[in-house]
Amino acid sequence: MSVSQSLFLLFLLILISAFFSLAEIALAASRPVKLRQMADEGITNALRVMQVQEKPGHYFTVVQIGMNALAILGGIVGEGLFSPLFTALFALQLEAEQAATLGFVASFILTTSLFIVITDLIPKQVAMAIPEQFAIRVIGPMRILATLLKPLVLLYSWIVSGVITLLKLPKQRDDSVTPEDIMAMTQAGAQSGTLAASEHQVIENIFELETRTLPSAMTHREGIVYFLRDDPDALIRSRIADEPYSAYPVCDGDIDHIVGYVTIKDLFQRVLNDQPISLDDPTLIRKPLVVPDRLTLAEVLKQFRQAGETFALIVNEYSLVVGLISLNDVMSIVMGDMVSPWYEEQIVRRDENSWLIDGVTPIQDVRRALDIDSVPHEDEYETLAGFLMTMLRRVPKRTDSVTWGGYTFEVMDVDSYRIDQVMVTRTIPQVGAEGAGPALKG
Template identity: 65%
Template sequence: MLENTFTIVALIAASAFFSIAEISLAASRRLRLRQLADEGDARADRVLRVQEQPGDYFTVVQVGLNAVAILGGIIGESALSPHFAALFGLWMSAEQAQTAGFVASFFVITSLFILFADLFPKRLAMTDPERLALRVATPMGWCITALQPLVWLYSRTADALFHLLGLPTRRDDRVTSDDVLAMMEAGARAGVLPEREQQVITNVFELDTRMVGSAMSQRERIAFFLRDDPDDVIRVRIAAEPFSTYPVCEGDIDHVVGYVDAKDLFQRILNNQPISLQDDSLVRKVLIAPDRLTLSEVLEQFRQVHEDFAVIVNEYSRVVGVVTLNDVMSTVMGDLVGPDDEEQIVRRDENSWLIDGMTPISDVLHALALDALPHEAEYETLAGFLMVMLRRVPRRTDSVVWGGYKFEVLDVDRYRIDQVMVSRLPQGADTGAVPTAA
């Protein structure tokens, strides 16, 4: 009895070892293993190599688990059945006691293996996979060497099946932006990463998909000078519309010839020098960029020409806006760093928002916790959304219902939508796309 008990305990321990080896390798994070390897841990390098080609490793695990399970069943049944049969024989017939003893021994052995050889070690391996993977790496290497013939046979057979079915035999370990964002979200939920920092990282990844129109100052908000503007007009314009940079145009805004930096203008004013935009030393060469660029592409153009200001034009060479490096960085930093002007999205209460019509649609989605709006490819701003949904230029009191929200136009200035009231609808209200005309 004592010998059988010791054997069962040894088999459970062996099964637990293989369970830990299996789960710890699968759950180990490559970034953490790479960090340990860079710190000089040779075992981490070994585990990384095994993760790249895990076939032999998992073959040994499965051989071990199945062999131990079979041996455990055989030894456990022969070790415990007679004792349970003798116990049940006190109030059952011999045949019934034999059957009950077999069932009881099967239940006990199976329960011991499930609890101590499967559930407990696997949950333990999930909690600290990298540390346990390093600890079992060396003994698993011994097992692979000892069982090399079986490993070769089963591994090659499995590889043949993979090739026959056209399945990949190596794990794809490429880290995508979605993987990074998921890690950031998990870190924010765990309290490791502050929510604002998570949003900054998310904004950085959105630079590749966010169009320049979402960050630029629109055409009607551009303060510019004409090349032949006299000194007094320039001084009045600077006082009325203080900006860091002004486009310089020939005739009208669609013929931009350069830009002038406010610092250069202030220097001349402080030195009591006249200001003339005919002076080529004052007017700098301007970067002209198409409106179909993403913010990431705009940053790359800024880097190439060593500028931080660009005029944005459409396919008809019509100026549609201007963008600065500060505009792009404000998009990245969100509410950590932003312009001094009025916020585009103002939350009035728990269920309503006052939003500028030129607000980028990505900011609207974030504020309202929406995944998407219909026909998103056709517009970039909240005003564009309303135009697409209404199929015309909106008027005051026009509204659209979508996704549990009502978007109502409050103010229109010369066909430009200034303000939109967004209200959360009560539970159970119709949430489909419902345009309502004034």
């Protein structure tokens, strides 16, 4: 075989081996979610790739047969092509035996380097960048090769399956997508710039609905605006003007005895028609949705949908009203900064290293605003006030403070045992601050 023929054969072997290497990494790196999207767009090869991913044994057997056979053939051709050339070159300076040895070594190194670079490193790096595009292109030829090499494929697959079963090794990969996987992908998208920070925040907030309970987003008992059933017309009109809301609870004597609710729409119709407003009118009062305070935000959304309501009264285990939540409250949690600064009123940044925070602010919002990864015993409370009570193990008083996660939380104002304002100051960061116990000051 002439030098030119040997070079052509070696080049051909390298190209075919590169194809197998590219086919291997393209299938392994292809994302099922992306393939499903391509299949929905009418790309039939994407479905074929997904089917092979479910049972990739035969596919990888073909790849390994091809790559190993080509590597052996390439070594033979490369040694026959380069060894005489290097031997003749070294013979100019060395003895014949030494020149032959060095010629073989140089030929081996050159041939191996060509295969490593051209058939392995380059195809795999390229395929890792856009695996789905390559996978749908190589699946056709690979299916043909699998048919041609079926006897060998079945033999090797039988041997491999037996060994895997004997060693109790996994046969299939788990392609299920967990919330953690989605969060990791969106985090990567936000860091790369393909996903806006606000969009990433919305996705994070949606998953947070499964863990956040109602007290973290509700209007607390003392903030509820309600009517008594015997309130006069003038008082009702005055309260509507002063504190306009979409709906108002109607109570009998006090807030713990709810008889229903009235909508602002119905009240305005009475006003516009110049009719008196009487909350004793049964046609005006609607039955409220009442939910327990242990529900998550995701669960209350489901109840809103089932009941066809947009707000709910929240009661504790003693059937006492503890708060009120509306659909807008939940959606403001989801949309975050895309709607309005959700912590604008409760968390006020004074300067670069200090914040003034309302005691009823949900602890998740505090963590997000301060960029704190975690707080101790988070499942035991909902608000910043609850955090301070848990850390101090008593009802805080003015000037009490807690240091945690590189911040000092100092109680600034207490009203009838209710923590109104907390001053948060960034302290000097310390290694392992979150793992250490909190510093308390009373």
